[in-house]
Amino acid sequence: MVQRKTKIQPKKETIPSSEEVKNGKKRESRGADSAAARPGGGIPKSSVFTWFVVLALLGVWSSVAVLYFDIVDYDRVIARAQEFHMNFSDVLQGKLKAYDSDGDGDFDIEDAKVLLGLKEAQRAVRSSPEDRTAKKVTEPVVETANQQATKKQEEEEEPQDSLPEYEPEQTESVPGSEDIESEIQAPQPLPPIVQDDFIPDDPRDSLHPYDDDIGSIDTTGALLTEPPPPAESAVESGQYETSSKFSQEAEVIQEVKDSEPTTEPEPEPQGETHREAEEITEKQTEDKLKEKAKKKKPKLLNKLDKTIKAEIDAAEKLRKKGKVEEALKAFELLIQQNPQSPRARFGKAQAEDDLAEKLRSNDMLLRAINSYREAADLPDVSPDLLRAALKRRSERQQFLGRMRASVATLERLVHAFPDDVSLKNDLGVAHLLLGDNTGAKKVYEQVLATAPHNGFAKVHYGFILKSENKIEESIPYLKEGLESGEPGTDDGRFYFHLGDALQRVGDNSAYHWYELGHQRGHFASVWQRSLYNVDGLRAQPWWTAKETGYTDLVKVLEKNWRTIRDEALSVMDQNTGMFVPEEENLREKGEWGQYTLWQQGRKVGNACQGVPKTCALLERHPEATGCKRGQIKFSVMQPGTHVWPHTGPTNCRLRMHLGLVVPKQGCRIRCTDQIREWEEGKVLIFDDSFEHEVWQDADSYRLIFIVDVWHPELTHNQRQTLSPI
Numbered sequence: 001m002v003q004r005k006t007k008i009q010p011k012k013e014t015i016p017s018s019e020e021v022k023n024g025k026k027r028e029s030r031g032a033d034s035a036a037a038r039p040g041g042g043i044p045k046s047s048v049f050t051w052f053v054v055l056a057l058l059g060v061w062s063s064v065a066v067l068y069f070d071i072v073d074y075d076r077v078i079a080r081a082q083e084f085h086m087n088f089s090d091v092l093q094g095k096l097k098a099y100d101s102d103g104d105g106d107f108d109i110e111d112a113k114v115l116l117g118l119k120e121a122q123r124a125v126r127s128s129p130e131d132r133t134a135k136k137v138t139e140p141v142v143e144t145a146n147q148q149a150t151k152k153q154e155e156e157e158e159p160q161d162s163l164p165e166y167e168p169e170q171t172e173s174v175p176g177s178e179d180i181e182s183e184i185q186a187p188q189p190l191p192p193i194v195q196d197d198f199i200p201d202d203p204r205d206s207l208h209p210y211d212d213d214i215g216s217i218d219t220t221g222a223l224l225t226e227p228p229p230p231a232e233s234a235v236e237s238g239q240y241e242t243s244s245k246f247s248q249e250a251e252v253i254q255e256v257k258d259s260e261p262t263t264e265p266e267p268e269p270q271g272e273t274h275r276e277a278e279e280i281t282e283k284q285t286e287d288k289l290k291e292k293a294k295k296k297k298p299k300l301l302n303k304l305d306k307t308i309k310a311e312i313d314a315a316e317k318l319r320k321k322g323k324v325e326e327a328l329k330a331f332e333l334l335i336q337q338n339p340q341s342p343r344a345r346f347g348k349a350q351a352e353d354d355l356a357e358k359l360r361s362n363d364m365l366l367r368a369i370n371s372y373r374e375a376a377d378l379p380d381v382s383p384d385l386l387r388a389a390l391k392r393r394s395e396r397q398q399f400l401g402r403m404r405a406s407v408a409t410l411e412r413l414v415h416a417f418p419d420d421v422s423l424k425n426d427l428g429v430a431h432l433l434l435g436d437n438t439g440a441k442k443v444y445e446q447v448l449a450t451a452p453h454n455g456f457a458k459v460h461y462g463f464i465l466k467s468e469n470k471i472e473e474s475i476p477y478l479k480e481g482l483e484s485g486e487p488g489t490d491d492g493r494f495y496f497h498l499g500d501a502l503q504r505v506g507d508n509s510a511y512h513w514y515e516l517g518h519q520r521g522h523f524a525s526v527w528q529r530s531l532y533n534v535d536g537l538r539a540q541p542w543w544t545a546k547e548t549g550y551t552d553l554v555k556v557l558e559k560n561w562r563t564i565r566d567e568a569l570s571v572m573d574q575n576t577g578m579f580v581p582e583e584e585n586l587r588e589k590g591e592w593g594q595y596t597l598w599q600q601g602r603k604v605g606n607a608c609q610g611v612p613k614t615c616a617l618l619e620r621h622p623e624a625t626g627c628k629r630g631q632i633k634f635s636v637m638q639p640g641t642h643v644w645p646h647t648g649p650t651n652c653r654l655r656m657h658l659g660l661v662v663p664k665q666g667c668r669i670r671c672t673d674q675i676r677e678w679e680e681g682k683v684l685i686f687d688d689s690f691e692h693e694v695w696q697d698a699d700s701y702r703l704i705f706i707v708d709v710w711h712p713e714l715t716h717n718q719r720q721t722l723s724p725i
Helices: 032-036 045-068 074-099 109-115 129-136 139-157 245-259 271-295 303-307 309-320 324-337 342-359 362-377 383-399 403-416 421-433 437-450 455-467 471-484 492-504 510-519 551-559 561-571 612-618 716-721
Strands: 587-589 592-599 631-637 641-646 653-661 667-671 674-676 683-686 692-696 702-710
Touching: 303 309, 303 342, 309 324, 309 342, 324 342, 342 362, 342 383, 362 383, 383 403, 383 421, 403 421, 421 437, 421 455, 437 455, 455 471, 455 492, 471 492, 492 510, 492 641, 551 561, 551 653, 551 683, 551 702, 561 612, 561 653, 561 702, 592 612, 667 683
Parallel strands: none
Antiparallel strands: 587 641, 592 631, 631 702, 641 692, 653 683, 653 702, 667 674, 667 692
16 A cells, blocks of 8 residues: 655644634634635625724815815805794794783793693783883873874875075175274174185175175174074975964964863962973973974975976985085986976076085076076976075075175065065065165064064164164164074174163163173173174283384384374364264264275275375384274364264274374273373274273364274284185
């Protein structure tokens, strides 16, 4: 038997896996064959774990990549989620609000308990904010609510338009060069609201209306007061069809009575309680009147305008935003499409008015003036628009110095609205601006015949009477007009002239009115009552040459006083011993003459030809010859003359008096409460914005040389830019 040799294969060593070793014992290894021998094959557990780890790592790295490269906008996702949540909550609350059982305004846990029958409904009685407010409001507020409802109904029935508010700066006016400067502030018209850069088209019609002050001094006796504030104007308040303030009050009182509910009568309060109740009632009535005035708006649209109201509003919106050129084009296009539209033409005029202000153009302003007239001339123009257009036209005509044209425009307005007292008052002012005191007087007499308590008419009528030297007659009108407190009456010149009139009749209550004028801010003090001032200047009645800083000028005058005296005597009328009579109504009695060399910083005609040496001396001193708010003149006063207490118009100058011919006794001057006398060859210096008075009780004439100089504290720029007086 043959034995076969078998080859013995070496046994392979295997490393036990973690599954093959447990508790230190080696478990039987499962070979590949055994795995293949399993029914159905299958994946080992270790492979499943490996794939799980791989997938987990992929997820982590994907998240890192999303965050690092900002692939997803998480803020946007979160915002949309919040928006969805809010919308869903709103919808849910809206649908579930019907199940709100406790009256707290939303659906919550307590409401759910009631819905599920776990709790009885206990709905709270809650008052709305409107209800709570209604309990606190008194009867006048109820009336206000009625007015608001009425206004809302009117607005729904008829569209309304309103005028824009426009308040240009006020500047100081300039008197005409032909005026003689006054040592007292004589009656003088105030120009309308102006701007410095405009140039009057026709200076012959008026004083120059374009300087820094709102008024100036002359001898015409004319006065133009400022127009009433916008809150009281007819355009703003809409009080076109009401003839007076008193009828308006009656109308409001009647409305209050109609709106008051019927209540049991209360016992009438006594003593202080009664007075307090009356004051409260008056205040409530006044508040209602103001509230009613604010609610009324001018109705500027006619039937045609209402059909294009959207286009008009769009153009007006451009104008109010300051896009004046675009607004003007829009209104011009509207006029091309609707040539009979008054509101479109009025808007065009307003845009041109604004553009003239922007461009500082008189030509553009003339276009606006013509456009206002075109708007007023169209058929079917509403009364409110007719009034607004013509009133603005008259104001702009006054601005350009066209006083006669302004009077004609206002006369048309008065004819269209004969019951409107304010328009007649404006017409009276226009006559005063024109220097036509007679025409103004007739207008104010008509106003006072129909409205005897009109304060505006009273102060102006009293002013005119005083300019006619009817001193005693003027006092009650000036006093009652100021006491009325009506718009346009609180003017420093009315306090000034009332006090002056009282002084002239010997009534010491003049200083009471001066004190009131000071308290109202019109006067620097009871003594210093000038109206055209620069704030902050040193104020004292008497000055020394050293204090003024003009010692060189004083030395020249005192050194050459005989030369100056001799030239003055050479031009004096030897027969009468007079110069040109003083025409400013400052004398109680006597004779007082003046010979003027410089006026408002300029030589007067050929006056220096008669006194060449005197003028040559002064040419070297521009503080005197360049003083636009002063004069250089000779002054002669005859025996028996008394000059009323008066003040100059401005605190911007000081006044020098050089004695030339002075009697030894009887001539004296008072400034405030200090009295001094002149000496030949000596200079007195005082501030004539303080009250001063002169007596000449000597046996012969008194001759002095008056030289006005700039206040030493005025800067060079101020001296160059201040307007002349």
